[in-house]
Amino acid sequence: MRRAAPFRADVLVVGGGINGAGIARDLAGRGLSVVLCEKDDLAAHTSSSSTKLIHGGLRYLEHYEFALVRKALAEREVLLRSAPHIMWPLRFVMPHDPGMRPVWMVRIGLFLYDHMARREVLPGSRTVDLRRHPAGAPLKRHFRKGFVYSDGWVDDARLVVLNAVDAAERGATVLTRWACVDARRGPQAWQVRLQGEGGATRELGVRALVNAAGPWAAQFLAEHAHAPERKSLRLVKGSHIVVRRLFEHDHAYIFQNPDKRIIFAIPYEGDFTLIGTTDVEHGGAIGAARIDATETAYLCEQASRYFEHPVQPADVVWSYSGVRPLLDDESGDPSAVTRDYELELDSAGGAPLLTVWGGKITTFRKLAEEAADLLGAPLGAPKGAWTRGAFLPGGDFSALIGAPQRPDTDFMRLVAALAKRHPGIDAQLLHRLARAYGTRADTLLAGSGLGPQVAPGLHEAELAHLHANEWAHSADDVLWRRTKLGLHYSAAERDAVQSWCRAHWQAAGSKAAETAWN
Numbered sequence: 038m039r040r041a042a043p044f045r046a047d048v049l050v051v052g053g054g055i056n057g058a059g060i061a062r063d064l065a066g067r068g069l070s071v072v073l074c075e076k077d078d079l080a081a082h083t084s085s086s087s088t089k090l091i092h093g094g095l096r097y098l099e100h101y102e103f104a105l106v107r108k109a110l111a112e113r114e115v116l117l118r119s120a121p122h123i124m125w126p127l128r129f130v131m132p133h134d135p136g137m138r139p140v141w142m143v144r145i146g147l148f149l150y151d152h153m154a155r156r157e158v159l160p161g162s163r164t165v166d167l168r169r170h171p172a173g174a175p176l177k178r179h180f181r182k183g184f185v186y187s188d189g190w191v192d193d194a195r196l197v198v199l200n201a202v203d204a205a206e207r208g209a210t211v212l213t214r215w216a217c218v219d220a221r222r223g224p225q226a227w228q229v230r231l232q233g234e235g236g237a238t239r240e241l242g243v244r245a246l247v248n249a250a251g252p253w254a255a256q257f258l259a260e261h262a263h264a265p266e267r268k269s270l271r272l273v274k275g276s277h278i279v280v281r282r283l284f285e286h287d288h289a290y291i292f293q294n295p296d297k298r299i300i301f302a303i304p305y306e307g308d309f310t311l312i313g314t315t316d317v318e319h320g321g322a323i324g325a326a327r328i329d330a331t332e333t334a335y336l337c338e339q340a341s342r343y344f345e346h347p348v349q350p351a352d353v354v355w356s357y358s359g360v361r362p363l364l365d366d367e368s369g370d371p372s373a374v375t376r377d378y379e380l381e382l383d384s385a386g387g388a389p390l391l392t393v394w395g396g397k398i399t400t401f402r403k404l405a406e407e408a409a410d411l412l413g414a415p416l417g418a419p420k421g422a423w424t425r426g427a428f429l430p431g432g433d434f435s436a437l438i439g440a441p442q443r444p445d446t447d448f449m450r451l452v453a454a455l456a457k458r459h460p461g462i463d464a465q466l467l468h469r470l471a472r473a474y475g476t477r478a479d480t481l482l483a484g485s486g487l488g489p490q491v492a493p494g495l496h497e498a499e500l501a502h503l504h505a506n507e508w509a510h511s512a513d514d515v516l517w518r519r520t521k522l523g524l525h526y527s528a529a530e531r532d533a534v535q536s537w538c539r540a541h542w543q544a545a546g547s548k549a550a551e552t553a554w555n
C-alpha cells in the first residue's frame with residue numbers, strides 16, 4: 038500500500054520550461070497553492086534552445102496558419118511591455134531574391150503581418166534600397182532590394198526564470214532537479230512521487246496535475262502518469278550556430294533558402310551573429326539533441342548565399358540544438374508541421390490532468406492563461422486571469438524612470454538611471470546587469486558591494502543572488518542559461534566559475550532542495 042502523501046498542494050506542474058513556468062506563475066497569482074518540478078535546470082531544454090524571437094511567424098502565413106499568426110502577433114507587444122529588459126523590438130531585413138518568392142507575394146504577406154494585430158510600438162514594414170541601407174553592406178552586390186519588418190527578441194532562458202521567480206514570489210514552490218517519476222490518479226487527488234538528483238524521493242498529494250513536459254509530454258503520460266495518450270508529438274530538432282559578428286548594424290536578416298525554408302542571421306550578445314535554424318526529424322534520446330555536420334554545413338551554405346564573406350564551419354564558435362515538441366498534424370515536411378498548441382483537460386478518470394501539446398515561446402502567456410482558466414474553475418481559484426498587463430520581475434521600471442513610454446527607450450532610460458545611482462560601476466557591467474535583472478540590478482548593486490571577481494565581470498554577489506533567488510546550482514546554469522557569459526569567456530575563465538560553484542554550492546545544493554520542501 039502507498040504511504041499517505043505528507044505534502045499537499047492544489048496543483049503540481051511538471052516541467053520547468055516556458056510553458057510550465059508560465060502556468061505555475063499564472064495559477065499562483067490566482068491564489069492556488071502550486072508546486073513546479075523540473076527534472077534538470079529551469080529552461081534546460083527546448084526553452085533555452087529557441088531562435089529567441091517574439092514573432093507571429095511570417096512564414097506560417099504560407100501554411101494558412103492565420104489564427105496562430107494573429108494570436109502570436111497580438112502577444113508581441115504584451116510581452117515586450119512586461120519585461121523590457123529581456124525583450125526588445127527587432128527589425129528584420131529580407132533581401133529580395135528574384136529566384137524565390139515574387140515581390141507581390143512578399144508584399145501581401147507583410148501587409149497581413151502589419152495589419153493582423155494592433156501595433157503601438159513596433160513600426161510597420163517597408164521596402165529598402167540595399168545599395169543605400171546599412172543592411173546592404175555585408176551582402177552580395179546583386180541584392181539590391183529588400184523588405185524590412187518588425188518582430189521582437191527575447192532572452193528565452195531568462196524569460197523562463199523570471200516566470201519561476203514570479204511564481205515563487207506569489208507563493209509557488211519551485212523544485213529544480215526533482216523529476217516526477219510516478220503519478221497515480223484518485224477520484225479527488227493525485228498521489229505523486231518526485232525523485233531528487235541524489236535519488237531521494239518525496240510523496241505529494243495534489244488536486245490537479247499539469248503535464249508541461251514539452252518534448253517529454255507523451256512519454257510522461259505513458260510512463261509516469263499511467264494515462265492514455267490521445268494525441269501525439271512530432272519531435273523536430275532545430276540547431277543554431279554562433280559565429281563572430283558578421284555585420285555592424287542592429288538589424289537581423291531573414292534569408293529564403295532554395296528548399297523553401299528560411300533561416301535567420303541575428304545580432305547576438307554584442308560580439309556574435311546567431312544563425313539558424315534547421316528542421317530535422319529527431320529520433321534519438323530527447324535530451325541529447327546535438328547539431329551534426331550536415332546541419333552546420335547547411336546553415337553555412339545558406340548564409341553564404343547572401344553574405345559577401347562566406348561563412349565556414351571553422352568559423353563556428355558555439356552551437357546549440359533543441360527539440361520542438363510539435364503537435365502532430367501529419368504534415369510530411371517537418372517545417373510545415375503546425376506551431377500551434379492544444380490544451381487537453383482530462384477529468385473523466387477523477388482528479389484533473391491537463392496536458393500541454395506543442396506551443397511557442399511567443400504564445401506562452403496566452404497558453405498559461407488558457408490553462409489556468411481551464412483549471413481555475415474546478416479548483417475554485419479565488420482570482421481570475423491577471424497576467425495581461427502585469428510585469429515580470431525587474432520589468433516595472435517606473436520607480437526609477439517614471440511612467441513607461443516605449444519598452445525600447447525605457448530600457449535606455451533605466452540604464453541611465455542606474456548609472457547615476459551607481460557611478461562607480463563599469464558601464465559594460467552595468468548594462469549587462471540591467472539587461473539581466475532590470476530594476477533588480479539596483480538592489481544587487483545597492484548591497485554591500487559586488488564582492489570578489491570570479492571571472493571577468495562576474496562577482497560573488499551576483500553568483501550568490503543567482504543561487505538564492507534563481508535556483509542556479511552549477512556553473513552551466515550560470516554560464517549558459519542565467520547569463521550567456523560562457524560565450525564570452527575562455528576555457529580557463531569558465532573553469533574558474535566551475536571551481537567556484539563546486540566549492541560553494543555542491544554541499545549547499547542538497548540542503549537547499551530539502552529546505553524548499555519545508
Ligand SMILES: Cc1cc2nc3c(=O)[nH]c(=O)nc-3n(C[C@H](O)[C@H](O)[C@H](O)COP(=O)(O)OP(=O)(O)OC[C@H]3O[C@@H](n4cnc5c(N)ncnc54)[C@H](O)[C@@H]3O)c2cc1C
Pocket residue numbers: 051052053054055056057074075076077078079080081082083084085086087088089090091092215216217218249250251252253257261273274275276314358359360361362393395396397398399400
Ligand atoms: C530550434 C527551435 C527554435 C525555436 N524558435 C522559437 C522562436 O524563435 N520563437 C518562439 O516563440 N518559439 C520558438 N521555438 C519553440 C519554443 O522554444 C518551444 O515551443 C518552447 O520552448 C517549449 O517549451 P516547453 O515548456 O513546452 O518545453 P521545454 O522547454 O522542453 O520544457 C519541458 C521541461 O519539462 C522537463 N521534464 C520532462 N519530464 C519531466 C519529469 N518527469 N519531471 C520533471 N520535469 C520534467 C524537462 O526537463 C524540460 O525542462 C523554437 C523551438 C526550437 C527547438
